[in-house]
Amino acid sequence: MNCLEERIVKDGIVKEGNILKVDSFLNHQLDVNLFDQMGKEWAKRFEGIEINKILTIEASGIGIACVVARHFGVPVVFAKKSKSVNLDGEMYTAEVESFTHKNKNLVIVSKKFLNKDDKVLIIDDFLANGCALQGLISIINQAGASVSGIGIAIEKGFQNGGQIIRNMGYRLESLAIVDSMDASTGEIKFRD
Amino acid sequence: MNCLEERIVKDGIVKEGNILKVDSFLNHQLDVNLFDQMGKEWAKRFEGIEINKILTIEASGIGIACVVARHFGVPVVFAKKSKSVNLDGEMYTAEVESFTHKNKNLVIVSKKFLNKDDKVLIIDDFLANGCALQGLISIINQAGASVSGIGIAIEKGFQNGGQIIRNMGYRLESLAIVDSMDASTGEIKFRD
Numbered sequence: 001m002n003c004l005e006e007r008i009v010k011d012g013i014v015k016e017g018n019i020l021k022v023d024s025f026l027n028h029q030l031d032v033n034l035f036d037q038m039g040k041e042w043a044k045r046f047e048g049i050e051i052n053k054i055l056t057i058e059a060s061g062i063g064i065a066c067v068v069a070r071h072f073g074v075p076v077v078f079a080k081k082s083k084s085v086n087l088d089g090e091m092y093t094a095e096v097e098s099f100t101h102k103n104k105n106l107v108i109v110s111k112k113f114l115n116k117d118d119k120v121l122i123i124d125d126f127l128a129n130g131c132a133l134q135g136l137i138s139i140i141n142q143a144g145a146s147v148s149g150i151g152i153a154i155e156k157g158f159q160n161g162g163q164i165i166r167n168m169g170y171r172l173e174s175l176a177i178v179d180s181m182d183a184s185t186g187e188i189k190f191r192d
Numbered sequence: 193m194n195c196l197e198e199r200i201v202k203d204g205i206v207k208e209g210n211i212l213k214v215d216s217f218l219n220h221q222l223d224v225n226l227f228d229q230m231g232k233e234w235a236k237r238f239e240g241i242e243i244n245k246i247l248t249i250e251a252s253g254i255g256i257a258c259v260v261a262r263h264f265g266v267p268v269v270f271a272k273k274s275k276s277v278n279l280d281g282e283m284y285t286a287e288v289e290s291f292t293h294k295n296k297n298l299v300i301v302s303k304k305f306l307n308k309d310d311k312v313l314i315i316d317d318f319l320a321n322g323c324a325l326q327g328l329i330s331i332i333n334q335a336g337a338s339v340s341g342i343g344i345a346i347e348k349g350f351q352n353g354g355q356i357i358r359n360m361g362y363r364l365e366s367l368a369i370v371d372s373m374d375a376s377t378g379e380i381k382f383r384d
């Protein structure tokens with residue numbers, strides 16, 4: 001088991017409805033030392049691949065992306081979930097459905113911060129049905145930029161998002177793939 | 193001038209309505225090397241003060257807080273702006289009005305992640321009228337925790353948020369205090 005899988009076993013909580021709560025270290029309280037170890041691991045897995053920018057989505061992805069970015073020496077751009085009065089000019093947009101919040105969001109990235117020369121690593125905390133990821137890929141495609149790879153902290157392997165993304169030929173590196181979990185016993189099975 | 197002031201002069205854009213756009217390095221595209229330098233500066237300014245947790249608010253504060261937290265060796269907790277179905281249990285809440293978005297948000301922190309023993313450093317990107325900061329202080333007070341200090345990237349010195357916070361006796365360290373700015377010339381005056 002890697003550092004993230006170990007931490008999920010120690011502090012993750014399995015709830016009914018296939019919910020894995022990791023809010024004590026990943027998406028409400030944030031363990032930045034763990035994020036740093038995750039960054040080291042992704043830097044190893046994506047070694048030799050050209051990456052000049054990290055793209056993530058607010059809110060939970062931002063902290064992970066920023067700590068991880070220091071291992072790649074690149075800036076982070078985060079897709080915003082609502083139109084801000086401070087975001088003028090033209091924007092790339094995509095509609096994204098949230099598994100957690102059961103609603104749809106328009107996510108936007110200013111055209112100033114993504115262009116055809118960008119080689120983008122996408123970083124996010126969770127991958128379930130893949131809607132957020134598809135939205136980010138759509139935004140990268142709109143910019144004419146290319147997807148160098150995708151780093152996900154926790155992939156719910158029993159949902160089909162990861163398979164769809166891999167079928168499309170993207171290089172997806174999930175640090176923990178949960179194949180099954182049991183709310184009654186708290187047991188979590190990871191993919192090897 | 194420190195590194196942040198220099199960067200504001202170089203890449204910040206002054207717009208009508210007292211808006212300072214810093215989205216190319218601070219709150220849409222994120223320069224994590226700059227955040228690291230800001231972390232070093234705050235670590236120096238808050239040296240010797242007991243801090244065991246950093247509190248910030250989504251979304252723009254998270255990236256800064258996470259990179260800065262590595263200089264303090266502490267976890268980050270971010271206040272969330274909407275109730276998530278993944279956030280069960282009891283929560284601390286505060287109502288916060290956004291200067292940028294001209295709306296009110298309920299901000300929440302799970303009671304699990306703040307308690308009476310916590311010595312909290314608040315980190316955020318902007319301070320204008322101080323509403324977000326007052327909400328975070330209220331949440332820290334609800335938890336019986338104490339505010340060790342407040343680190344703000346950019347304070348709009350011509351609005352009264354900073355004065356209110358200093359009058360209440362909090363130690364507020366803003367890395368750049370803008371005393372005036374002129375949308376017609378682009379000139380920005382910093383407080384010494």
